[in-house]
Amino acid sequence: MDLTNDDVADILALLDSLPYDALDLRTDRFHLTLRRGPGGWTEESEALAPPADVTPEGGSPDRDGAGQAGGAPRADGAALEAADADGLVAVVAPLPGTFYRAPRPGAPPFVSEGDAVGADTVVAIIETMKLMNSVPAGTSGRVARILVENGEFAPLGAALLHIEPDSPVPNDVDS
Amino acid sequence: MSGPRGIRRVLVANRGEIAARVIGTCRRLGIETVLTVSDADAASRPARLADAVIRIGPAPAADSYLNVEAIVGAALAAGVDAVHPGYGFLSENARLARACAAAGIVFIGPAPETLEAAGDKLAAREHAVAAGLPVVPGGRIGPGGHRPVSPGDRIGPGGHRPVSPGDRHGPGSHRPVLSGPVGHKARMESDPESAWENADTLAGRIGFPVLVKAAGGGGGRGLRVVRAPGELADAVSVASAEAGAAFGDARVYLERYIERGRHVEVQILGDGERVIQLGDRDCSVQRRYQKLIEEAPAPGLDPGLRDRLRAAAVALGAHLGYRGAGTVEFLVDADRGEFYFLEVNARIQVEHPVTEAITGLDIVAEQIAIAEGRPLRLGQGDVRFAGHAIECRINAEDPARGFRPSPGTVTRAVFPVQPGRAGRPCAVRVDTLAQAGATVPAHYDSLLAKVIAHGGDRAEALGTLRDALDRCVVEGVTTNLRMQRAVVGSAEFTEGGVDTGFLRRWLAAGKGDGDGAESAGTVRDQEGVDLD
Numbered sequence: 001m002d003l004t005n006d007d008v009a010d011i012l013a014l015l016d017s018l019p020y021d022a023l024d025l026r027t028d029r030f031h032l033t034l035r036r037g038p039g040g041w042t043e044e045s046e047a048l049a050p051p052a053d054v055t056p057e058g059g060s061p062d063r064d065g066a067g068q069a070g071g072a073p074r075a076d077g078a079a080l081e082a083a084d085a086d087g088l089v090a091v092v093a094p095l096p097g098t099f100y101r102a103p104r105p106g107a108p109p110f111v112s113e114g115d116a117v118g119a120d121t122v123v124a125i126i127e128t129m130k131l132m133n134s135v136p137a138g139t140s141g142r143v144a145r146i147l148v149e150n151g152e153f154a155p156l157g158a159a160l161l162h163i164e165p166d167s168p169v170p171n172d173v174d175s
Numbered sequence: 176m177s178g179p180r181g182i183r184r185v186l187v188a189n190r191g192e193i194a195a196r197v198i199g200t201c202r203r204l205g206i207e208t209v210l211t212v213s214d215a216d217a218a219s220r221p222a223r224l225a226d227a228v229i230r231i232g233p234a235p236a237a238d239s240y241l242n243v244e245a246i247v248g249a250a251l252a253a254g255v256d257a258v259h260p261g262y263g264f265l266s267e268n269a270r271l272a273r274a275c276a277a278a279g280i281v282f283i284g285p286a287p288e289t290l291e292a293a294g295d296k297l298a299a300r301e302h303a304v305a306a307g308l309p310v311v312p313g314g315r316i317g318p319g320g321h322r323p324v325s326p327g328d329r330i331g332p333g334g335h336r337p338v339s340p341g342d343r344h345g346p347g348s349h350r351p352v353l354s355g356p357v358g359h360k361a362r363m364e365s366d367p368e369s370a371w372e373n374a375d376t377l378a379g380r381i382g383f384p385v386l387v388k389a390a391g392g393g394g395g396r397g398l399r400v401v402r403a404p405g406e407l408a409d410a411v412s413v414a415s416a417e418a419g420a421a422f423g424d425a426r427v428y429l430e431r432y433i434e435r436g437r438h439v440e441v442q443i444l445g446d447g448e449r450v451i452q453l454g455d456r457d458c459s460v461q462r463r464y465q466k467l468i469e470e471a472p473a474p475g476l477d478p479g480l481r482d483r484l485r486a487a488a489v490a491l492g493a494h495l496g497y498r499g500a501g502t503v504e505f506l507v508d509a510d511r512g513e514f515y516f517l518e519v520n521a522r523i524q525v526e527h528p529v530t531e532a533i534t535g536l537d538i539v540a541e542q543i544a545i546a547e548g549r550p551l552r553l554g555q556g557d558v559r560f561a562g563h564a565i566e567c568r569i570n571a572e573d574p575a576r577g578f579r580p581s582p583g584t585v586t587r588a589v590f591p592v593q594p595g596r597a598g599r600p601c602a603v604r605v606d607t608l609a610q611a612g613a614t615v616p617a618h619y620d621s622l623l624a625k626v627i628a629h630g631g632d633r634a635e636a637l638g639t640l641r642d643a644l645d646r647c648v649v650e651g652v653t654t655n656l657r658m659q660r661a662v663v664g665s666a667e668f669t670e671g672g673v674d675t676g677f678l679r680r681w682l683a684a685g686k687g688d689g690d691g692a693e694s695a696g697t698v699r700d701q702e703g704v705d706l707d
Contacts, residue, residue: 002220002223002224003224004195004198004199004202004224005199005604005605005606006199006202006203008592009592009593009594009601012592012593012594013594015594016594029223030223031611034592037646039591039642039643039645039646040591040593040603040642040646041591041592041593041594042589042590042591042592042646043589043590043591043592044587044588044589044590044610044611045588045610045611046610046611046612047218047220047223047610047611047612047613049223050218050223051210051212051217051218051222051223051225051227051228052225052226052227052228053217053227053228053229053230054209054227054228054229054252054253055228055229055230055252056229056252095579095580095617096582096617097617098235098617098618100420102416103412103413103415103416104415104416104419104420104425105419105420105423106419107416107419125416127420128580128582128617129571129572129580129582129617129618129619129620129621130421130619130620130621131580132413132416132417132420134413151235153234153235153617153618
């Protein structure tokens with residue numbers, strides 16, 4: 001168990017009247033530092049003890065629905081593989097987040113393998129911290145391969161799709 | 176309901192700072208707490224604050240915090256009397272409220288019928304009209320909701336063709352040629368006979384710019400401003416996508432976009448019989464519909480207008496037979512002394528601490544008392560307002576890089592703290608999930624902390640807030656702290672009464688962090704968002 005704002009206020013009320021400018025309180029459960037500065041007191045805390053987990057045997061109460069919209073994160077090598085030597089260009093995740101192929105659940109995907117795309121064609125959405133970020137192809141060409149499953153978590157910089165460019169590109173192209 | 180029912184053990188079905196805040200009140204009231212956590216939050220600060228935690232699924236919200244069955248299952252497994260849903264997630268979900276009732280568990284929030292009325296922004300508009308509140312010109316769009324068009328209606332530049340009163344756009348009817356960007360063609364064509372066709376007509380009628388809003392949404396999610404007809408189809412599609420993903424309801428509607436309005440809202444409390452208001456809040460400092468700074472009371476509002484706003488909120492609450500804590504949001508045209516109903520948020524809001532600061536009330540405690548079936552403990556005359564309070568949101572985002580989200584691990588978090596008595600309003604309050612070692616997952620919103628300052632008047636509150644922000648240190652993830660310090664130090668904010676376009680103009684003028692450029696970075700289409 002950690003300290004609430006009330007707990008900290010109570011401790012500080014005691015400390016404030018004493019001639020000390022700092023308190024470093026470390027127990028098995030928490031670590032709290034209070035400091036008196038020119039502008040007033042500050043607090044800094046660090047969590048130490050794990051919470052009391054009362055999840056029933058066998059995991060969460062309902063995990064049947066799990067995986068429908070999301071699927072387990074699979075930040076494996078497949079997602080991180082770079083564009084291969086065949087001149088394909090990788091479209092990478094601009095942020096870590098959940099990869100979506102379609103504008104909404106049930107809607108047809110933005111693109112499928114074999115589709116022609118322009119540099120500005122939106123090929124996917126990456127949802128990070130509740131923001132939907134559309135991902136443009138960045139290169140005009142044809143979708144060679146989609147590397148990440150819909151709803152899968154993509155780490156920052158992970159290759160999402162491979163594009164076969166219309167015209168050959170230099171090796172160090174920055175997508 | 177057969178008499179008050181004591182709540183001794185609560186399932187807190189949320190995460191982040193609001194979970195920590197609800198647990199704080201429960202602890203003060205001697206109520207045990209069990210927190211639902213996703214795999215990403217199992218070791219979070221609120222998880223440590225709770226008496227116990229129960230895992231409800233993997234990190235994606237759809238599989239955990241948005242899973243009604245998992246929440247009800249957790250409530251039953253944990254043997255709680257009640258569920259507090261916080262804000263966002265399932266806080267306004269009528270299905271959760273009904274499932275709780277069916278399981279004999281109290282849902283700490285309004286009745287399911289009220290959640291439905293408020294949660295469907297279109298239904299809420301209609302209730303507001305019925306209660307005598309003014310609404311922004313607009314209406315519903317999309318296949319299920321063709322809006323009848325009367326003969327006198329103007330067809331503006333967005334309308335591809337005149338629409339006669341009997342005109343219907345059923346599936347399979349012809350549609351106008353789309354003039355949108357080529358890259359979106361596949362998306363448009365693959366849409367079912369969807370929103371954009373009717374949207375075009377309606378937008379033309381109410382006039383650009385228009386705001387695309389999610390019927391099932393709230394506070395930013397699924398919102399888009401459209402300034403020209405050519406951008407409408409794409410905006411409707413993206414807003415609909417966000418809304419569908421976030422709320423499982425892809426319906427969107429249009430409203431005229433009022434550029435220089437102020438966002439003013441009124442906190443209400445009701446027990447199903449009686450409704451009172453706890454004053455107003457101004458939340459006009461927004462970036463793409465995400466509130467960043469909120470204050471109470473709204474500065475510089477004409478007293479007559481303030482009274483009318485508060486009375487309108489109470490009238491709507493009474494019309495809905497409101498039970499619980501809620502917020503009625505308005506768009507205020509301060510220059511003209513006019514206001515329009517925006518929406519009802521049938522839950523606690525992120526910015527509730529500013530109201531608590533000036534009233535000395537604990538809104539979560541009132542929510543719990545109401546949920547126990549008690550009548551309101553306060554009459555309107557018991558609500559006293561003292562001073563002014565301002566809240567600043569500290570988000571894990573980088574203003575210098577187009578407000579790119581910044582998930583990661585907090586390595587150090589220092590916040591101001593003030594000596595005071597537990598449960599008594601303090602000049603400075605910080606509600607946060609951040610501490611050394613805290614994870615900020617990419618799966619949820621970017622809110623890290625709320626810094627709230629209270630003073631005898633606005634100038635004092637502002638001074639206290641500036642000092643408080645100066646003492647904040649967050650390391651490990653990038654935050655908007657520097658920008659927030661600059662905003663609260665700006666001449667415009669200091670003067671008070673800015674409109675919702677203030678921050679955009681201020682950033683565009685290069686007064687923000689770094690180059691202040693909205694277009695910085697590679698992230699595109701970042702429209703704003705949190706669930707409040």
